[in-house]
Amino acid sequence: xxxxxxxxxxxxxxxxxxxxxxxxxxxxxxxxxxxxxxxxxxxxxxxxxxxxxxxxxxxxxxxxxxxxxxxxxxxxxxxxxxxxxxxxxxxxxxxxxxxxxxxxxxxxxxxxxxxxxxxxxxxxxxxxxxxxxxxxxxxxxxxxxxxxxxxxxxxxxxxxxxxxxxxxxxxxxxxxxxxxxxxxxxxxxxxxxxxxxxxxxxxxxxxxxxxxxxxxxxxxxxxxxxxxxxxxxxxxxxxxxxxxxxxxxxxxxxxxxxxxxxxxxxxxxxxxxxxxxxxxxxxxxxxxxxxxxxxxxxxxxxxxxxxxxxxxxxxxxxxxxxxxxxxxxxxxxxxxxxxxxxxxxxxxxxxxxxxxxxxxxxxxxxxxxxxxxxxxxxxxxxxxxxxxxxxxxxxxxxxxxxxxxxxxxxxxxxxxxxxxxxxxxxxxxxxxxxxxxxxxxxxxxxxxxxxxxxxxxxxxxxxxxxxxxxxxxxxxxxxxxxxxxxxxxxxxxxxxxxxxxxxxxxxxxxxxxxxxxxxxxxxxxxxxxxxxxxxxxxxx
Numbered sequence: 001x002x003x004x005x006x007x008x009x010x011x012x013x014x015x016x017x018x019x020x021x022x023x024x025x026x027x028x029x030x031x032x033x034x035x036x037x038x039x040x041x042x043x044x045x046x047x048x049x050x051x052x053x054x055x056x057x058x059x060x061x062x063x064x065x066x067x068x069x070x071x072x073x074x075x076x077x078x079x080x081x082x083x084x085x086x087x088x089x090x091x092x093x094x095x096x097x098x099x100x101x102x103x104x105x106x107x108x109x110x111x112x113x114x115x116x117x118x119x120x121x122x123x124x125x126x127x128x129x130x131x132x133x134x135x136x137x138x139x140x141x142x143x144x145x146x147x148x149x150x151x152x153x154x155x156x157x158x159x160x161x162x163x164x165x166x167x168x169x170x171x172x173x174x175x176x177x178x179x180x181x182x183x184x185x186x187x188x189x190x191x192x193x194x195x196x197x198x199x200x201x202x203x204x205x206x207x208x209x210x211x212x213x214x215x216x217x218x219x220x221x222x223x224x225x226x227x228x229x230x231x232x233x234x235x236x237x238x239x240x241x242x243x244x245x246x247x248x249x250x251x252x253x254x255x256x257x258x259x260x261x262x263x264x265x266x267x268x269x270x271x272x273x274x275x276x277x278x279x280x281x282x283x284x285x286x287x288x289x290x291x292x293x294x295x296x297x298x299x300x301x302x303x304x305x306x307x308x309x310x311x312x313x314x315x316x317x318x319x320x321x322x323x324x325x326x327x328x329x330x331x332x333x334x335x336x337x338x339x340x341x342x343x344x345x346x347x348x349x350x351x352x353x354x355x356x357x358x359x360x361x362x363x364x365x366x367x368x369x370x371x372x373x374x375x376x377x378x379x380x381x382x383x384x385x386x387x388x389x390x391x392x393x394x395x396x397x398x399x400x401x402x403x404x405x406x407x408x409x410x411x412x413x414x415x416x417x418x419x420x421x422x423x424x425x426x427x428x429x430x431x432x433x434x435x436x437x438x439x440x441x442x443x444x445x446x447x448x449x450x451x452x453x454x455x456x457x458x459x460x461x462x463x464x465x466x467x468x469x470x471x472x473x474x475x476x477x478x479x480x481x482x483x484x485x486x487x488x489x490x491x492x493x494x495x496x497x498x499x500x501x502x503x504x505x506x507x508x509x510x511x512x513x514x515x516x517x518x519x520x521x522x523x524x525x526x527x528x529x530x531x532x533x534x535x536x537x538x539x540x
Contacts, residue, residue: 027046028064039070045434060396094329114287182201
């Protein structure tokens with residue numbers, strides 16, 4: 001263990017790894033700041049470029065993108081009241097009112113500081129928990145691994161949508177696609193229809209590009225009208241910002257909103273304005289602690305994700321402070337708690353990904369795809385066979401949080417101009433990269449056609465309000481699910497009780513049932529009509 005730890009540290013501090021991590025943080029911040037550009041889409045665009053890089057360099061780039069994207073989403077949420085990522089939605093509740101009062105530097109400084117603290121806390125938890133959990137996972141047998149993967153699928157499906165039926169249907173479609181190709185045990189061809197291109201199955205990364213990038217591109221292109229230069233539009237109308245009234249509105253300071261979409265005075269923020277005051281640091285101690293703990297814990301749970309962690313932390317911070325009346329009107333605690341939470345989620349989500357091979361969100365699913373592309377299988381054996389790489393990943397995640405802080409503080413004046421980037425130039429470039437990326441996987445135009453096919457599937461699912469995440473994770477976990485099922489049944493000679501006699505397997509299956517029942521009960525509570533009060537009834 002000590003040798004792997006030292007080798008991992010040496011890998012993470014190599015100049016190439018440090019450079020890749022820093023570049024990843026910069027790209028992640030930029031991608032997170034652009035409304036409509038998700039972290040997943042940014043990682044998919046960069047993914048084909050990493051095939052020629054060393055695995056340690058590639059993972060440093062992806063971890064920088066992951067951590068930087070979470071931070072970048074808060075910048076557009078604070079400056080424009082448009083969350084760049086779903087996890088930054090809670091940050092806008094108090095961040096934008098601070099900007100409206102002319103305290104943009106204070107709000108951004110709080111976001112950067114809280115994100116750094118939350119990321120460091122989750123990195124520490126990753127370092128302490130992951131090796132121990134991997135040791136426990138090494139005791140799992142095939143039946144236990146099947147039940148564990150099944151639990152991951154059911155949790156994701158139950159949290160992925162308001163309709164658990166749509167979530168399970170999406171996962172079923174993904175499992176059906178996984179069966180295309182050669183049987184993992186017998187090696188016979190299945191559902192290839194005589195096409196040799198399908199013998200190796202549908203490439204996971206091709207499906208990723210189609211499901212995420214193509215619908216996102218079409219959605220952004222639909223929003224570009226005649227003469228539109230591509231600057232992000234604020235909510236409230238085709239051409240104007242929302243007028244909240246009073247002296248707190250942006251127009252109250254300078255009479256109009258900026259034409260390029262940037263917040264008033266955002267370009268004139270100095271370095272000193274970003275440094276938190278001592279009084280603010282005292283105020284955010286407890287909110288940052290709450291956000292860090294909640295974010296790391298919910299990040300470990302598959303399916304919870306950043307938005308849930310951010311809003312729960314915001315609510316807890318509001319309940320534990322004496323300044324509750326300030327929340328929603330520009331409280332620094334309301335910025336610090338969700339920002340610490342959504343950055344802590346990143347380290348928490350890496351724990352099940354590394355130790356169990358189960359992604360906690362779409363981003364970690366893409367990370368698994370990147371590792372598989374380099375011949376590395378995440379799971380408990382990663383700490384045995386590639387201990388240096390596993391520890392190198394942990395140290396790279398630490399450096400990603402450090403670079404996040406340095407890049408945000410040093411280059412914020414230039415970074416805020418990204419929110420006005422013209423989509424008329426950005427979207428065609430992204431489309432070209434998607435086509436080149438799909439072709440470069442196996443140097444085959446067939447993969448490009450498959451990518452567009454999955455893009456149409458993603459669009460159809462979006463129009464039908466079906467979640468794409470269960471389908472994605474079924475593509476990631478489906479082969480493991482089938483292999484462990486077949487091996488367990490072969491070893492028990494077809495006796496299905498092997499899944500219930502093993503303590504670990506029985507526990508995972510029980511949790512799967514609980515997650516599904518919980519989801520069904522929650523959906524029924526949402527559909528249940530609330531009792532209406534009679535007109536003459538008054539609240540005592």
